[in-house]
Amino acid sequence: MDSGSCGDQELEDKQRTGQPLRVNGPIIVGAGPSGLAVSACLSELGVPSLVLERSHCIASLWQDKAYDRLKLHLPKQFCELPLLPFPQHFPKYPTKDQFISYLESYASHFDIKPFFHQTVQRAEFDESCGLWRVRTREGLECLSRWLVVATGENAEPATPDVAGLERFQGRRLHTSGYKSASEFRGQRVLVVGCGNSGMEVSLDLCRHNATPHMVVRNTVHVLPREMLGFSTFGVAMVLLKWLPLRLVDKILLLIANITLGNTDQLGLRRPKTGPLELKTATGKTPVLDVGTLSQIKSGKIKVVAGVKEITKNGAKFLDGQEEEFDSIIFATGYKSNVTSWLKGVDFFTEEGMPKTPFPNGWRGDKGLYTVGFTRRGILGTGCDAIKIARDIADQQPRSSSFSRIELQLCVPNNRFCI
Numbered sequence: 001m002d003s004g005s006c007g008d009q010e011l012e013d014k015q016r017t018g019q020p021l022r023v024n025g026p027i028i029v030g031a032g033p034s035g036l037a038v039s040a041c042l043s044e045l046g047v048p049s050l051v052l053e054r055s056h057c058i059a060s061l062w063q064d065k066a067y068d069r070l071k072l073h074l075p076k077q078f079c080e081l082p083l084l085p086f087p088q089h090f091p092k093y094p095t096k097d098q099f100i101s102y103l104e105s106y107a108s109h110f111d112i113k114p115f116f117h118q119t120v121q122r123a124e125f126d127e128s129c130g131l132w133r134v135r136t137r138e139g140l141e142c143l144s145r146w147l148v149v150a151t152g153e154n155a156e157p158a159t160p161d162v163a164g165l166e167r168f169q170g171r172r173l174h175t176s177g178y179k180s181a182s183e184f185r186g187q188r189v190l191v192v193g194c195g196n197s198g199m200e201v202s203l204d205l206c207r208h209n210a211t212p213h214m215v216v217r218n219t220v221h222v223l224p225r226e227m228l229g230f231s232t233f234g235v236a237m238v239l240l241k242w243l244p245l246r247l248v249d250k251i252l253l254l255i256a257n258i259t260l261g262n263t264d265q266l267g268l269r270r271p272k273t274g275p276l277e278l279k280t281a282t283g284k285t286p287v288l289d290v291g292t293l294s295q296i297k298s299g300k301i302k303v304v305a306g307v308k309e310i311t312k313n314g315a316k317f318l319d320g321q322e323e324e325f326d327s328i329i330f331a332t333g334y335k336s337n338v339t340s341w342l343k344g345v346d347f348f349t350e351e352g353m354p355k356t357p358f359p360n361g362w363r364g365d366k367g368l369y370t371v372g373f374t375r376r377g378i379l380g381t382g383c384d385a386i387k388i389a390r391d392i393a394d395q396q397p398r399s400s401s402f403s404r405i406e407l408q409l410c411v412p413n414n415r416f417c418i
Helices: 008-017 033-044 060-065 096-109 196-206 232-240 245-260 275-282 292-298 377-394
Strands: 027-029 050-052 120-126 131-136 141-144 147-149 171-174 188-192 211-215 222-224 287-289 302-304 307-310 314-317 322-324 327-330 368-370
Touching: 027 033, 027 120, 027 131, 033 050, 033 096, 033 377, 050 141, 060 096, 188 196, 188 322, 196 211, 196 287, 196 292, 222 245, 232 245, 245 275, 368 377
Parallel strands: 027 050, 027 147, 147 368, 171 327, 188 211, 188 327, 211 302, 222 287
Antiparallel strands: 120 131, 131 141, 307 314, 314 322
16 A cells, blocks of 8 residues: 555465564554554655554544534634645534544545554564564554554543442443434433533533433633634634734634623532633643523523532532432543553653643654644644654655645644644
8 A cells, every 4th residue: 555564465375374574664553533544744755654553444433432413613714634635625613423524535635545453462662673662452563663552642531430320220431432312312321521512512412301410610711613603713813923822712712702701500500710821831722612501591401519429329519419310421531541551751741641742742752653642622633743743754865756845824824733
């Protein structure tokens, strides 16, 4: 294959015989948007790569674990991978299926053919040969000068420990297993989490005649998805070109208060730090409202305090209230799993995030790279993918047959990325 170092048959032969496979380019672990972006940028610079993916498809988080009504929260121009825009006929906010279609077209366009059903069990730098040694659970062993960790910050569902959860007799699941509210029609449902997923799942439940109770433990910024007919994110990006971040935050909050009202009165207390400043410092994304607030105002979605414990038939809350529920949905996000398989490096925290913050957390020592760990979405992924491809290409020997194309950053402003 053009984008890899060998074909499927050679990989299968090496796997069957147990012989290590020497990869001419980097080994990329993960075939989500991050892995695809790096492979495409490398391919554009004439550098082959081998993409290993534990699932059966590219972007398995989107294909297997995303709910049906999911749409991109940002306009499509802010969600493009490097070198290939969305089709012009796609709507401003593409649906889940449209985004998957875009990613499949992206992989096809750059002839990216991951080796599927390969779960990396261990990856470490072998000092004896100066190469990265990657072993998969299925028996494949690969060697390369470079290792690109593209499993990202959303590799595994994150479910909090809640006292008494094992006693609950109803259905409980993470949003990674949630598809549609049609399965919960007429039920009383506890939604744990008030981020974008928690808000949208609650809205979906409400529209299918369920009664959602949304747990809000901490402060949260809720902004309208659009301001004055323009994308809130687009407005922020333009303002950041000319104004200090904190002043932009004040403008966004002023418009939000005018359009949405005082969210504190709905049980959604705003943090003291502004939405963009908070995002830059912690990676916590503001919620972009797509209709949930109106249902909270009407009383169809109940906002409840933090959970003290789960009971046999429901939950007790920190404010002393107790309610019965048919189901519990954890909209508590995802976490990195890199520390479970990447060994012998001091690059990541215990939580599996680079110790060096964005925008400098994309490169480690001895040919180690990371992409998809910026907490700044696809824009952050694009920035890192281009840097990684350039850096690896610069280490390749130049030849007359090697076409070195200068990649341009295709983001409008990489000073701030949501």
